[in-house]
Amino acid sequence: MNFELPTTVPLQAYLALAAILFCTGVWGLINSRNAVRVLMSIELMLNAVNINLMAFSSYLDGQLIRGQVFTIFVITVAAAEAAVGLAILLSLYRNRETVDMERFNLLRW
Amino acid sequence: MTIASSTQLICFTVLSAVVAIGALGVVLLPNIVYSAFLLGGVFLSVAGLYLLLNASFVAAAQVLVYVGAVNVLILFAIMLVNKTEDLAAIPGLAVRRLLSGAVCAGLFALLLRVAFTTPWATPGPEPVGEEATIRIGEHLFSDYLLPFELASVLLLMAMIGAIVLARRDVMTTDIVTGEPADQGLIEKSRTPLLLEKSN
Numbered sequence: 001m002n003f004e005l006p007t008t009v010p011l012q013a014y015l016a017l018a019a020i021l022f023c024t025g026v027w028g029l030i031n032s033r034n035a036v037r038v039l040m041s042i043e044l045m046l047n048a049v050n051i052n053l054m055a056f057s058s059y060l061d062g063q064l065i066r067g068q069v070f071t072i073f074v075i076t077v078a079a080a081e082a083a084v085g086l087a088i089l090l091s092l093y094r095n096r097e098t099v100d101m102e103r104f105n106l107l108r109w
Numbered sequence: 110m111t112i113a114s115s116t117q118l119i120c121f122t123v124l125s126a127v128v129a130i131g132a133l134g135v136v137l138l139p140n141i142v143y144s145a146f147l148l149g150g151v152f153l154s155v156a157g158l159y160l161l162l163n164a165s166f167v168a169a170a171q172v173l174v175y176v177g178a179v180n181v182l183i184l185f186a187i188m189l190v191n192k193t194e195d196l197a198a199i200p201g202l203a204v205r206r207l208l209s210g211a212v213c214a215g216l217f218a219l220l221l222r223v224a225f226t227t228p229w230a231t232p233g234p235e236p237v238g239e240e241a242t243i244r245i246g247e248h249l250f251s252d253y254l255l256p257f258e259l260a261s262v263l264l265l266m267a268m269i270g271a272i273v274l275a276r277r278d279v280m281t282t283d284i285v286t287g288e289p290a291d292q293g294l295i296e297k298s299r300t301p302l303l304l305e306k307s308n
Contacts, residue, residue, distance in 0.1 A: 008117065009117055010231075016225075017125045017158075019220035022220070027209060031136075040145070041136060043179060044136075047155050047175075054158070055162065057162075059229070060231065060233040062234040063234045064248075065237060068166070068167050072249075073256055073260060075174050076264065079267075083268070084267050086271075087271040090274075093189075098194060102197070
């Protein structure tokens, strides 16, 4: 077992960073009680996926950078998602006077 | 543009540390305003990572869309709904946090295992580097033309949907009597309709 420090950034480093970001986002998504923070966690997860796409595009598909095109589309969809999500949140807040996720149970039972 | 590999390594280490710590801060900090600003920092660091991967166009798009639009939108939402409320205690919250933490750690271990055991076909083809923007333009107007056009429809739908969802429904005339409604009532916020009666 001899670890030598890599001289360039390996692909696995990007993948590990994206895994950290994604798992943090999942944990925040499950455990946040503030609805705005849930939206922020979703943005973190989308960014983790984008990092993966960009790393693969640069390391494995250097000529036809299709991953970068996908990242552009993901950014577009994320912007639309944030706009609609925050509009839903404002509407909910106006009707229930709270941002506590535990009390948004209109559709539950 | 090629940076010396050691500089690249240092930049990657710093940026990924900022991303990881910032993401933890976004999730864990009690004050949500700090979380929103940290989220902006995370977005900027991710844009820096894209620059390290020779993708200047996507880095610019990341800064413009995420930092300029999404983060500002989140800050606006926080300003509009920022009411310090005492959250009711929930039984078993600690257990739930631990359980979900264990699930996330398991997911993390799985992802790491996949990342480090898969024989990736590196080094792949030579990266195009500075020509990436030209390549993206060629892709968007040839083989990805349909998704590109669909994205514009999607953005239009999201815009209309956000306006419809967030606007306050106001009647200009009273439904029952047909008289013009009191404008002073319209200016004030409507009484909440769905306040919980139980608990």
